[in-house]
Amino acid sequence: MSEQAPPYAPLPLVSSLAPDPSSTPSPNPTLVLPNPAFPNKRKRTGFRRKVPSGSPAAPAPSPVSSSQPPPTASAADDIIVINREPTAEAVTALTAGFPADSLTDEEIEAGVVSDVGGIEQVNYILIRNHLLCRWRETYNSWLAKEPFATLIPPHCEHLLTAAYSFLVSNSYVNFGVAPAIKERIPKEPTRPTTVIVVGAGLAGLAAARQLVAFGFKVIVLEGRKRCGGRVYTKKMEGGGRWAAADLGGSVLTGTFGNPLGIVAKQLGLPMHKIRDKCPLYRPDGSPVDPEVDKKVEITFNKLLDKSSNLRASMGEVAVDVSLGAALETLRQADGGVSTQEEMNLFNWHLANLEYANAGLLSRLSLAFWDQDDPYDMGGDHCFLPGGNGKLVQALAENVPIVYERTVHTMRYGGDGVQVVVNGGQVYEGDMALCTVPLGVLKNGGIKFVPELPQRKLDSIKRLGFGLLNKVSMLFPHVFWSTDLDTFGHLVEDPSYATVAGGPLLMALVAGEAAHNFETMPPTDAVSSVLQILRGIYEPQGVEVPDPLQSVCTRWGTDSFSLGSYSHVAVGASGDDYDILAESVGDGRLFFAGEATTRRYPATMHGAFISGLREAANITLHANARATKSKVDKGPSTNTQACAAILTDLFRQPDLEFGSFSVIFGGKASDLKSPAILKVELGAARKKNATEGVKTEQNHSNKLLFQQLQSHFNQQQQLYVYTLLSRQQAMELREVRGGDDMRLHYLCEKLGVKLVGRKGLGLGADAVIASIKAERNRSRTRPGPSKLKKSLEPNVAAS
Numbered sequence: 001m002s003e004q005a006p007p008y009a010p011l012p013l014v015s016s017l018a019p020d021p022s023s024t025p026s027p028n029p030t031l032v033l034p035n036p037a038f039p040n041k042r043k044r045t046g047f048r049r050k051v052p053s054g055s056p057a058a059p060a061p062s063p064v065s066s067s068q069p070p071p072t073a074s075a076a077d078d079i080i081v082i083n084r085e086p087t088a089e090a091v092t093a094l095t096a097g098f099p100a101d102s103l104t105d106e107e108i109e110a111g112v113v114s115d116v117g118g119i120e121q122v123n124y125i126l127i128r129n130h131l132l133c134r135w136r137e138t139y140n141s142w143l144a145k146e147p148f149a150t151l152i153p154p155h156c157e158h159l160l161t162a163a164y165s166f167l168v169s170n171s172y173v174n175f176g177v178a179p180a181i182k183e184r185i186p187k188e189p190t191r192p193t194t195v196i197v198v199g200a201g202l203a204g205l206a207a208a209r210q211l212v213a214f215g216f217k218v219i220v221l222e223g224r225k226r227c228g229g230r231v232y233t234k235k236m237e238g239g240g241r242w243a244a245a246d247l248g249g250s251v252l253t254g255t256f257g258n259p260l261g262i263v264a265k266q267l268g269l270p271m272h273k274i275r276d277k278c279p280l281y282r283p284d285g286s287p288v289d290p291e292v293d294k295k296v297e298i299t300f301n302k303l304l305d306k307s308s309n310l311r312a313s314m315g316e317v318a319v320d321v322s323l324g325a326a327l328e329t330l331r332q333a334d335g336g337v338s339t340q341e342e343m344n345l346f347n348w349h350l351a352n353l354e355y356a357n358a359g360l361l362s363r364l365s366l367a368f369w370d371q372d373d374p375y376d377m378g379g380d381h382c383f384l385p386g387g388n389g390k391l392v393q394a395l396a397e398n399v400p401i402v403y404e405r406t407v408h409t410m411r412y413g414g415d416g417v418q419v420v421v422n423g424g425q426v427y428e429g430d431m432a433l434c435t436v437p438l439g440v441l442k443n444g445g446i447k448f449v450p451e452l453p454q455r456k457l458d459s460i461k462r463l464g465f466g467l468l469n470k471v472s473m474l475f476p477h478v479f480w481s482t483d484l485d486t487f488g489h490l491v492e493d494p495s496y497a498t499v500a501g502g503p504l505l506m507a508l509v510a511g512e513a514a515h516n517f518e519t520m521p522p523t524d525a526v527s528s529v530l531q532i533l534r535g536i537y538e539p540q541g542v543e544v545p546d547p548l549q550s551v552c553t554r555w556g557t558d559s560f561s562l563g564s565y566s567h568v569a570v571g572a573s574g575d576d577y578d579i580l581a582e583s584v585g586d587g588r589l590f591f592a593g594e595a596t597t598r599r600y601p602a603t604m605h606g607a608f609i610s611g612l613r614e615a616a617n618i619t620l621h622a623n624a625r626a627t628k629s630k631v632d633k634g635p636s637t638n639t640q641a642c643a644a645i646l647t648d649l650f651r652q653p654d655l656e657f658g659s660f661s662v663i664f665g666g667k668a669s670d671l672k673s674p675a676i677l678k679v680e681l682g683a684a685r686k687k688n689a690t691e692g693v694k695t696e697q698n699h700s701n702k703l704l705f706q707q708l709q710s711h712f713n714q715q716q717q718l719y720v721y722t723l724l725s726r727q728q729a730m731e732l733r734e735v736r737g738g739d740d741m742r743l744h745y746l747c748e749k750l751g752v753k754l755v756g757r758k759g760l761g762l763g764a765d766a767v768i769a770s771i772k773a774e775r776n777r778s779r780t781r782p783g784p785s786k787l788k789k790s791l792e793p794n795v796a797a798s
Contacts (some may be wrong), residue, residue, distance in 0.1 A: 001304065005213050006584070007232040014467065018253075018418070021110025021563065023394070027660075028175030029251050033388070034779075034783070043185045046049065049196070056757055057095070058588065062709040066436055070340075076607065078117060078119045078123070079122055079123060079126070080123050080126060080127075080153060080156055081151065082126055082130045082151050082152075082679045083130065086126060088133075088134070088397075089126075089129040089130055089133045090125075090129055091127065092132055092133045092136060092201075092256075092257075093125075093128065093129040093133075094257075095254075095256040095377050095378055095379075096132055096172060096257045097257065097375065097599065097609075098128070098132075101125065102121075102125075102197070103116065103121060103124075104126070106166075106170065107585065108374045110162075110166055111162075112124055112159075112162040112163065112166055113159070113162070113298065114597065120159065121390060123156050123159055124159045124162065124163055127148075127152065127156070127159050127160055127163045128163040128166070128167065130148070130151075131143065131148065131163055131164060131167055131173065132167065132172065133173075134148075134564075135167075135173035135174070136262070139176065139178065139262045139266055140178040140179075140180060140265075140266055141178070141180050141352060142174055142181060142184060143168075143173045143174050145160060145161070145164040148160055148164075153685050160792060162479075167564045168362060168564050169616055169619065169620075170612070170613070170616040171206075171612035171613075171615060171616060174265055175206075175209075175259065175262075175612060176259075176261055176262055176263045176266045177266050177267060177394040177395065177397070178266040181213075181266075182398075184213065185213045185398075186212075186213075186215055187214055189212075189215055189216060189217040190215030191214070191215040191216050191296060191622065192195065192215070192217075192406075193216050193217065193430045193431065193622045194216070194217045194218075194219070194428075194429035194430050194431075195209075195211050195216050195218050195429055195430065195431050195432065195433060195618060195714045196218075196219055196221065196417060196419050196427050196429040196431075196433070197219070197220040197221070197432075197433045198220075198221050198407050198410070198432065198433065198434045198436060198446075199220075199221075199222065199223075199229060199434070199435035199436050199593075200220050200222035200224075200227035200228070200229065200399075200403075200420060200608060201228060201229025201230060201435060201437075201593070202228070202229065202231055202232065202249075202260075202307040202391075202392070202395070202402050202604055202607040202608045202611065203229075203435040203592040203593045203594070203596075203607040203608065203610050203611035203614075204220055204222075204229070204433070204435040204592070204611060205220075205227065205392070205396055205399060205609075206395065206592075206608045206610075206611030206612050206615070207433055207435070207592055207611035207612070207615045207618075208220050208401075209395060209543075210398075210611070210612055210615035210616075210617060211615050212399065212400075213621050214615065216398070216618075216619075216622070217401050218400060219402065219427065219429070219581055220399060220400060220401040220402065221401075221405040221407055221419060221427065222347035222401055222402065222405060223404065223405060223406040224403065224404070224405050224560055225403050225404055225560075226403070227392055227396045227401055227403075228388075228389065228392035228396075229248075229435075229437070229560070229561070229607075230248040230249055230387050230437065230555070230561055230564065230565070231248045231249040231389070231391075231392055231604060232246070232247045232248040233245065233246050233247070233387030233389025233390075233392070234247055234472070234551060235519045236472065236474040236502075236504065236547030236548075236549045236551065237474070237548075237549065237732060238474060239388070239476055239548045241474060241475075241476060241503060241548060242474070242502055243502025243503065243504040244385075244386045244387035244389065244476050245472040245474075245504055245506060246387050246388055246389075246506075247470055247472060247551065247553050248553075248555070248564075249381070249388060249603075249604040250383065250384075250388065251274065251383065252271065252379050252381065252382045252384065252604070252605070253266075253273065253376075253377070253381050253603055253604075253605070254263070254376055254377035254379045254380075254381065254386075254605075255379035255380050255381075255382060256377050256378040256379035257377040257378065257379075258377050258379070258605045259605055259608055259609060259612070260391060260604055260605045260608055261379075261382075263391055263395070264384060264391065264395065267383070267390060267391070267394055269384055269386070269390060269391075270385055271380075271383070271386075272382055272383045272384075272385055273380040273381070273382055273385060274380070274381045274382060274485045274486070275483075275484060275485045275486075276482040277485070277486070278484065278485075278486040278487060278488060279464075279484065279487050279488070280293060280345070280348065280487070280489070280490060281488065281489045281490065281535075281536045282341070282489055282490055282536070283344075283489075284535060285535035285538070285539050286492070286535075286539070287538040288345065288610040289341075292341060292342060292345065292555065293345060295336075295342070296337065296342050296345040296349070297345075297349070299334065299336040299337060299346070300346060300349040300569045302334075302335060302336070302544070303327055303330045303331060303735060304327075306330050306334075307327055307330060307366065307614075310326055310330070310366075311326070311366050311367055313761055314366075314757020315755075315756060316367075316755060316757060317720070317756050318365075318366045318367040319365065319368070319489050319570075319571065319573065319756060319757065320365060320570060320571055320719070321365075321366045321367070321570065322361065322362050322363060322364055322365070322570050323353075323361050323364040323366045323369050324361030324362040324363075324364065324370065325351075325362065325366070326366045327350070327361065329652065330414075333372075335337050337672075341490075343625050344490040345490065347490075348488060348490055351510060352510035354466075355468060355508060355511070357466060357512035357567040357602070358371065358465075358467055358468045358514075358563070358564040358566075358567060358602065358795070359464045359465075359466030359467075359567040359569070360466070360511055360512060361511075363567075363569050363570060364463055364464070364567060364568065364569065364570070365568045365570050365571070366570075366571055367573070368566065368568040368572065368573045368574055371568060371573065371598065372518055372598065372599055372600065372601055372644050374576065375599040375600060376470060377600075377605070379425050381752050382450070383427055383485075388604065397641070398675070399601055401606075405422065405425075406421055406422040406444070406514070406560075407436075407446055408418055408420060408421065408423050408446060408447060409418070409447045409448075409449065410421065410432060410434065410446055410447070410448050410449070411448075411449040411590065412432065412448070412450075412585040412588040412589040413450075413583070413585065413588065414586070414588075415432060416428060416429060416430045416431070416588065417430070417432040417585075417588055417589065418431050419432055419785065430588075430622070431587070431588055431589070431590065431621070431622070432444070432588070432590070432620055433531070433590045433591070434589065434590070434591050434592075435591070435592045435593045435607075435611065436560075436593070437444045437465070437560075437561045437563065437593060437595070438460065438463060438465045438563070438566050438580075438593070438595035439465045439561055439562030439563035440559075440560070440562055442451065442460055442461070442562070443467060443562050445559070445562075448589075449490040450535055452492050452584060453584060454643070454648050455579055455648070456579055456580060456582065456584065456650070458579075459572075459575075459576035459577075459579040459580050460580065460648060462569060462571050462572035462576050463566055463567075463568065463569060463572050463576050463577070463580070463595060464567040464569030464572065465562070465563040465565070465567075465569065465595070466510075466514075466563060466564055466565065466566075466567055467507060467510075467514040467515055467518075467555060467556045467563050467564050468509070468510050468514055468564040468565070469508070469509045469510075469514045469517045469518070469552070469553045469556070470506050470507065470508050470509070470551075470552070470553045470556060471506065471507040471509070471525050471526060471550065471551075471552050471553075472504065472505075472506045472550065472551045472552075472553075473504065473505050473506070473507075473526065473530075473547035473550045474502065474503065474548045474549045474550070475503045475504070475545055475547055475548065476503065476506065476545050476548060476554055477545070479537060479542050479543070479544060482535070487536075489532050489535075489536065491532060501788075504603065505533070506561060507529045507532075508526075514556070515556065516730040517552075518554055518556045518557055522550070522552040525552050526547065526550045526552070526639045530544065530546070530547075539540065543613045558687035560735055565594055565595075565601070565603075566594060566595040566601050566602055567601070567602065573596040575598070576688065577595065577596060577598035577601055578598055580595055580596045581596035581597065581610070581613075583617060583621070583680070586689060587621030587624070587625070587631060588626065590614045590617060590618055591614070592607075592610040592611045592613065592614040592658060593607055593610055594606045594607040594610065596610050597609060597610045597613075639694070645768055645769075645772050646676070646721075646768055648772075649663050649676075649768065649771055649772060649775070650663060650678055653678075655729060655730075655733065657742075658734075658738065658739045658742060659678060659679055659680040659739045660679055660680075660732065660739070661677075661678050661680075662675050662676065662677050662678070662729045663675065664675050664729075664770055664771070665724055665767045665770050665771045665774070666726070666770075668726075670726065671726050671727035671730075672725050672726070672727065673725065673726045674723060674724075674725065674726070674767045675723075675724055675725060675726050675728070675729045676721060676722075676723055676760070676764060676767060676768070676771075677721060677722050677723075677724055677729060677746075677752075678719055678720075678721050679719070679720050679722075679743070679754060680719055681723070687727070719757070720755060721754065721755060721756070721757060721760055721764075722746070722752045722753065722754050722755065722760075722765065723764045724750065724752060724762060728750055728752075732746060732750075734747060
């Protein structure tokens with residue numbers, strides 16, 4: 001596949017008119033350019049599609065584990081009975097992110113039970129699930145512990161206390177904007193701790209609001225003149241008409257467990273379910289033949305299934321291959337798309353997938369692009385009539401926000417934090433929470449002193465941050481059918497559209513077109529969309545009027561976002577979200593935002609939940625510091641950890657020759673000491689790239705694998721590894737004849753198997769750890785400098 005993105009058909013224009021707040025809801029269609037929403041990516045698009053039967057995403061666990069045997073008669077006597085619907089309550093817990101029959105890592109760390117895996121755990125889970133369900137039913141009231149005491153036998157009272165304390169402190173209950181919740185917020189801080197929150201998006205607002213409720217002194221620094229960040233509702237008006245346009249985040253994706261859905265209910269806001277109907281139109285405006293549409297959709301879903309099987313057979317090599325390369329190779333081999341119209345439809349699907357991820361398919365990881373699908377909260381996808389700005393306004397109420405304060409430096413150390421803004425003003429506090437978008441971190445918009453750990457810097461670099469733009473148009477009246485929310489158009493450049501609060505159409509532009517859109521004059525963008533609309537409706541005898549007002553977004557050049565939302569790029573994984581979420585500086589500097597949650601990235605509720613999460617983490621560290629105890633929360637123990645360390649170690653290899661590099665463990669005098677070899681298979685070595693990996697693969701279709709590898713090699717480098725001895729590495733260096741002969745010697749003479757990063761096994765993990773430890777011992781590193789408290793804590797702007 002070439003480095004340029006294929007000419008995917010333009011995304012469907014989505015025509016979906018959310019109801020006018022002052023009248024009876026009457027949703028309007030959204031113009032979706034060529035891309036019906038991909039099934040597993042509904043949470044991003046809001047447009048439903050058939051889920052591929054072979055979806056790579058693991059299914060959500062059933063409420064009752066089939067692997068756990070039923071309790072014995074004696075054990076069952078100890079299991080409490082709170083109500084007669086434990087299964088229904090387990091499902092509710094699942095939608096809130098809890099496993100049905102086990103504890104979360106956070107619960108285990110909190111020590112909610114003394115016997116993990118025993119009957120005590122079973123009872124705790126029953127109590128926890130019941131509390132969650134009651135909160136979901138009574139979200140406008142404060143959930144107190146006492147009313148449940150009569151339901152719990154005396155020997156389980158400690159479990160009620162543990163479950164209630166965990167749910168409250170981690171903001172799974174008693175959050176939001178209901179009067180009963182707000183009246184519990186202290187009028188003045190009850191703690192001596194000052195927290196500085198950088199960014200007033202959903203993550204920052206959620207965290208700040210909870211921290212204030214927990215008694216902290218909080219100040220929020222926001223660079224814009226408004227709050228909400230990438231959630232921005234603009235009131236459009238003209239000719240006596242008006243509408244609310246969500247120029248950023250627009251869809252509540254899944255309402256079953258969505259905490260923003262609870263906030264909406266607390267505000268009494270109606271939610272408009274996005275309907276499934278999404279007709280497509282040809283470039284000339286005529287409807288697409290339903291049979292052809294169905295055929296191409298089946299083909300597209302089949303190829304997604306095949307891509308799942310392909311990545312499974314490729315093993316770890318799939319980490320370094322793009323989804324776009326896989327789909328293009330499989331499409332060419334399949335031959336199911338033959339005519340130009342079919343190709344336009346197929347490209348529409350591809351463009352919709354790019355919309356779902358705000359990224360080019362050529363940059364999405366084949367292995368992990370959909371790693372968050374198992375955590376879909378379930379339920380309908382909805383628009384909020386009047387826009388999501390209503391949520392933002394409610395969450396910002398009484399939160400201390402200072403606007404037009406662009407942060408350029410964040411210092412952290414043993415004495416606290418300093419945050420420096422434009423003009424040189426310094427804000428001081430005990431802890432800080434950074435919620436800026438990944439695009440700002442990638443661009444180095446904030447200088448951290450000391451520099452962030454290398455593993456976090458690597459994750460920032462690995463994760464993708466894509467772009468989605470919108471053209472919003474307010475019309476004098478609705479001229480489209482009101483029985484649908486979306487419709488699509490097969491054109492050259494992908495674009496979508498959504499609507500909220502009046503006769504409004506919003507075209508969405510994704511993929512390569514979104515980047516080109518950044519430099520397009522707004523008048524040209526509006527004219528292009530109008531041409532599409534008139535091509536569809538005028539043949540039907542429907543006049544398309546000029547818009548009363550139009551707005552074009554430029555999220556890619558917005559200095560406070562530099563993009564739209566994150567995705568798992570080639571070379572990255574869901575573990576990078578966890579690494580980005582890790583606090584640094586011994587509990588002084590914290591991170592939140594949609595790019596810090598592996599379960600709910602690229603969603604509004606993901607940003608909101610991450611803010612609640614960090615409010616709990618900040619409280620945990622503050623309590624530990626007050627009691628002079630230590631929080632046992634080291635770096636994420638995930639599968640990416642050793643890979644990140646390995647990347648760091650190979651920045652300074654002990655030996656390099658050709659496309660080979662080596663790091664040594666043990667003593668230099670010991671020829672049997674272990675070594676790790678890395679082989680770079682890049683674009684300049686297309687032939688040898690497939691050759692070096694073939695020893696690992698038993699792929700039934702070797703030609704297809706080679707084609708895929710060829711596509712990949714045209715745009716990325718591939719690294720494979722093996723564990724050998726120091727002596728073998730030295731012998732390999734002496735082989736003459738170039739890399740081809742070295743690969744032959746390695747595989748044929750030494751019988752070595754080349755594998756991906758994670759295929760090295762536990763033995764290599766121990767070697768990696770020992771090399772890292774040895775290098776750390778030999779390196780002198782200065783400790784973090786102490787911060788001078790020259791200013792009073794929390795200096796506010798005058």
